[in-house]
Amino acid sequence: MDKKITVGVIAVxxxxxxVAGYISLGSSIPGTGNATLTDMTGxxxxxxxxxxxxxxxxxxxxxxxxxxxxxxLGGWNSNLTADSKKYMPEKYQNLTVIGGWFGTYTGNPETxxxxxxxxxxxxxxxxxxxxxxxxxxDMQSKMGSISVVAVLSSxxxxxxxxxxxxxxxxxxxxxxxxxxxxxxxxxxxxVNSTVSSIPExxxxxxxxxxxxxxxxxxxxxxxHSQLINLCGGINVAQVAVKQGMGMSQVGMExxxxxNPEIIITNDKQFYSSVYSNSSWKDVKAVQDxxxxxxxxxxxxxxxxPPGVNTIIGIPWxxxxxxxxxxxxxxxTKLTKEFYSDFYHYNLTDSDVQDLLNNQxx
Numbered sequence: 001m002d003k004k005i006t007v008g009v010i011a012v013x014x015x016x017x018x019v020a021g022y023i024s025l026g027s028s029i030p031g032t033g034n035a036t037l038t039d040m041t042g043x044x045x046x047x048x049x050x051x052x053x054x055x056x057x058x059x060x061x062x063x064x065x066x067x068x069x070x071x072x073l074g075g076w077n078s079n080l081t082a083d084s085k086k087y088m089p090e091k092y093q094n095l096t097v098i099g100g101w102f103g104t105y106t107g108n109p110e111t112x113x114x115x116x117x118x119x120x121x122x123x124x125x126x127x128x129x130x131x132x133x134x135x136x137x138d139m140q141s142k143m144g145s146i147s148v149v150a151v152l153s154s155x156x157x158x159x160x161x162x163x164x165x166x167x168x169x170x171x172x173x174x175x176x177x178x179x180x181x182x183x184x185x186x187x188x189x190x191v192n193s194t195v196s197s198i199p200e201x202x203x204x205x206x207x208x209x210x211x212x213x214x215x216x217x218x219x220x221x222x223x224h225s226q227l228i229n230l231c232g233g234i235n236v237a238q239v240a241v242k243q244g245m246g247m248s249q250v251g252m253e254x255x256x257x258x259n260p261e262i263i264i265t266n267d268k269q270f271y272s273s274v275y276s277n278s279s280w281k282d283v284k285a286v287q288d289x290x291x292x293x294x295x296x297x298x299x300x301x302x303x304x305p306p307g308v309n310t311i312i313g314i315p316w317x318x319x320x321x322x323x324x325x326x327x328x329x330x331x332t333k334l335t336k337e338f339y340s341d342f343y344h345y346n347l348t349d350s351d352v353q354d355l356l357n358n359q360x361x
Contacts, residue, residue: 040166041124041132041150051118051170057139058102058126060154060307063299064164065121066092067180067308067342069171074117077102080298087345087355088298101139102126102305103245109142116146121167123151155306157226157314160184164308180342184311187334188230191318194325195232204321206233207260207285208303212269214280215255216247223306228264231317236260252279259284262321263291266302292320295355298343312338319360331360 035049053074056062065073070089075098085093098115099107101122112120120143124135132150140148149170154163161181168177206228210216218224219237224246228235236258239248263285265271271293280286294302294313301313315329332352339347347355 037149037170039136039150040152040162041136043136043150045119045147045149047147047149047170048118051172053115053117054119054121054171055098055112055115055117056121056123056151057100057107057112058123058154059100059305060102060126061121061123061151061163061167062100063305063307063309064154064167065171068164068168068173068176070344072171074098074115078105083297084299086297087339087343087347087351089344092344109144113144113146119147119149119170121151121170122148123154123163125153126155154308155223157230157306157310160308160311180308180311183338183341184308184314187311187314187329190329191231191314191326194322195230195318198232198322198325203232203234204261205236205258206262206264206321207236207255207258209263209265209270209274209291210247210267212267214263214265214267214270214274215250215252217250218242218246218248218303222246224303226306227302227310227313227317228321230314231321233262233317233321255280256282261285261288261290264294264302264317264320265291266294266296266300266304268293292359293357295357297355298345316356316360323360331356 034046036044036046039045052072054065054072055074056065056077059077062073062077070092073092073095075096077098077100079097080093096115098111099105101107122136122139124132136148136150151163151166153159161184164177164181168174208217208225208228210218217237217239219239219241220229220235221241225235237250239250242248261284263274263283271291274280274286274291285291294300294316296304299309301310301316303310312335315326315334316331319326319329319331332349335352335355336347339345
């Protein structure tokens, strides 16, 4: 065969193969009404052609679904507190509580199956410590005929985009996914462009105070304290990273020796007492009145859980650490936009001030 013809035939075969492969993604399987997709671990998964209800095995992925397509969310992983419900439309407050696999919790597969979702999303990096393949295989065996779709890294604050895009495509909400990614990229770019120019010896030191006593924390490297490093702070906690729920116990003497310039907490009880508690009076952050209470309604801005809910926490944390460098960040405007677009709730100015605890705007 002529060499040119041979090359041409091969080229046609390659093109046909590529197109055929592309078409197989998301196309119907004849006679089943189902479609196929490739999940984030590379598995080929059969799912319903129309996805109407989704459950997730952990809060970070559940929160992505709520932000992108709340009417397709089939349940929460835990009971919502009064604080969680405060800025959430009523129709989403009473969804079924299905449990899940996260932190120290172990879910009940029967509860998931009984809810009869179109599919189940499982971030294997959150729901277990075993290898991805073994983890997802085990989860699929628990869920019977309901397809389990693997998601990766929904808690990596430096790289939320792939999981948002992937879930947006499954839900048929690519436009909403792109809007969330655009907001994320804009605030990240603004913060990164400033903190990248701060010399190491000029960065502020930060302690993340957790629990009502403030004597639990998460060090650098923990998924629960990522915003400190992202926003140019130095996490003073010198303890081992604790997996799952985190929250390493520390002593008051340790905190005094670390003597942070800034304290961030999401515990209202600790925040309400820290300035009157004599144990904390010698800590520099307390003396300088630089203890900041991170908003937690409907979902934590700084942590609990880690995930896309902390996107609005990026500019908030940057302003807490370097107020003089981030005067251009308008938290009132950003907060209203984020809540309207992704929490499906329109805030008043008073709501925003309540959320921000009158600490910054």
